[in-house]
Amino acid sequence: MSRFRMYPSPAQQAALLELCRDARYLWNLALEQWAMWTRDKGATPGFAEQCRQLTEARAAFEWLRAGSQTVQQQALRDFDQAVKNFHAGTHRRPTWRKAGRHEGFRIDGSQAARVEKLSRKWARVLVPKVGWVRFRLSRAIPDAKSYRVTCDRMGRWYLAFAAIPEPIPAPGTGELVGVDRGVTVSAALSTGELLSCPGLSDREQARLKQLQRRLARCRRGSKRRGRVQVAIAKLYARAGDRRKDWVEKTSTDLARRFDVIRVEDLRVAPLTRRPKPKPDPERPGRYLPNRRRAKAGLNRGILANGWGLLVQRLEHKAPGRVEKVNPAYTSQTCSVCGHCAPGSRENQAVFWCVACGHRANADVNAAVNIAAGRAVSARRETPPRVSSKREPQLAASG
Structure with a gap:
């Protein structure tokens, strides 16, 4: 994501915290519904059913109706996606969101495009129920369909656009x-x-x-x-x-x-x-x-x-x-002769091979083994370097 630092006024910070509270409340409520499922009950409400329940709750409670419906619906959509990711095995089980630790909400749709550039270093974004909030232009604004507003534990606000940057091309040198x-x-x-x-x-x-x-x-x-x-x-x-x-x-x-x-x-x-x-x-x-x-x-x-x-x-x-x-014994294997022995690792910084006498930095020696892709067996034995022209030898009887 492309993240920018936001600088809201004290009044805007209070309004942003209210939106974070609504998003956290809806997330925890959806998590409670999902956690109450048992085998003898039917399926838990999905995203569409939860949106209908949200409409009824907004009509009944004034404090919920005062918040942004977009923020509240996106919290339910985020939870629905988290459940799908959990069942797919790509993410962990959704957990409870706590005040002061999980402060944030997401804006999606046409409202995410309401961004204006003020100068070379500053821009502003129109947040529902809050107004225009300034943020620092540390890079070019990407073309994204949604953004997320978050607050860390020390009170810093950030604006992150959901845009995946292009990967870095390979140099083509073969190194x-x-x-x-x-x-x-x-x-x-x-x-x-x-x-x-x-x-x-x-x-x-x-x-x-x-x-x-x-x-x-x-x-x-x-x-x-x-x-x-x-x-x-x-x-x-x-x-x-x-x-x-x-x-x-x-x-x-x-x-x-x-x-x-x-x-x-x-x-x-x-x-x-x-x-x-x-x-x-x-x-x-x-x-x-x-x-x-x-x-x-x-x-x-x-x-x-x-x-x-x-x-x-x-x-x-x-x-x-x-x-x-495979990281097995990369720090105990000599990068020159391939001999593996625990005694070659003198200390944290020095590697001294007991077979060939090669001496080098222990971390650099392990990095060379990783670059070569070396791996040894569980018995810490390295296959001997034998000429390909040598005839196969019979194994000695025990």
Whole structure:
């Protein structure tokens, strides 16, 4: 999507929040109807039936009639599409939308075309029940049939047009690159480049820890707690903006420079899942240590480096040119002789092959293996390099 930053006035912000409230209410109401289905009952109401129910509800309730019917119907249409995606197996089950976390609505149809350009840097859009709202022109306005207005946790408003950009064409040089994702080094390329995703500085991390301690001492529901939550959200949003900016620039650079991009076939969601508790067999009701805090630190490092987002944006910008390689033992295999041994990985940064003595950066060595598409067996054995002219040898009896 093409997203722009909106700058509504205080009165417009209040009106936009009312539209978000209506959209969230209709979504949760449709979700409740869908969740009440059982085998002994009939089918739940579809989009057409829910629109008829919405018309009756708008006639009965004045607060609902004061909102935009377009926003309310689009919320029902979005939920209907979410249910279809869930049954198709492409998306997860629809969940409840919460105030302060899921703030947004969609405008579709002829009303989505009411956009005017004011100057070289500014434009405005006509939002139903709100009026003309200004937004910053950071790029050309695409030709889209719908747009979505959202608000993040720190109160920033965005306007996103539903227009899919054209993929980046391949350079045609035939070059191939392997990308190894890590925690210390965000992305290591087979060309020897080491890329790091920017995060919060040391001063910002100290500020975040101070705010989190202050939040623990605040009374729930107080205004002071709300101010501290907004300050924490600003720091998290700053880190997220830096991560997304790095991912966009890195994925664009890789799509423009290389014809084929090979990455490890990693499932980030299971990798960042919390460990299960270990019951103590000798003491019922007690649990053994499961290194939960260490795993939480690793999960934060994986998510902070944007492992999943980088591959997702590469697939969007270079469709058909991203290949996923089996990640088994790529960090323990020598990129020169192909010997696989756990002892070759001295530490996080150094790889020293115990067979041929090849020494290199551990992440770059793994990236070279990914670029070559190498995979070893589960026994950690590499097939020996034998001349094709050699006669087959009989296996020795056990």
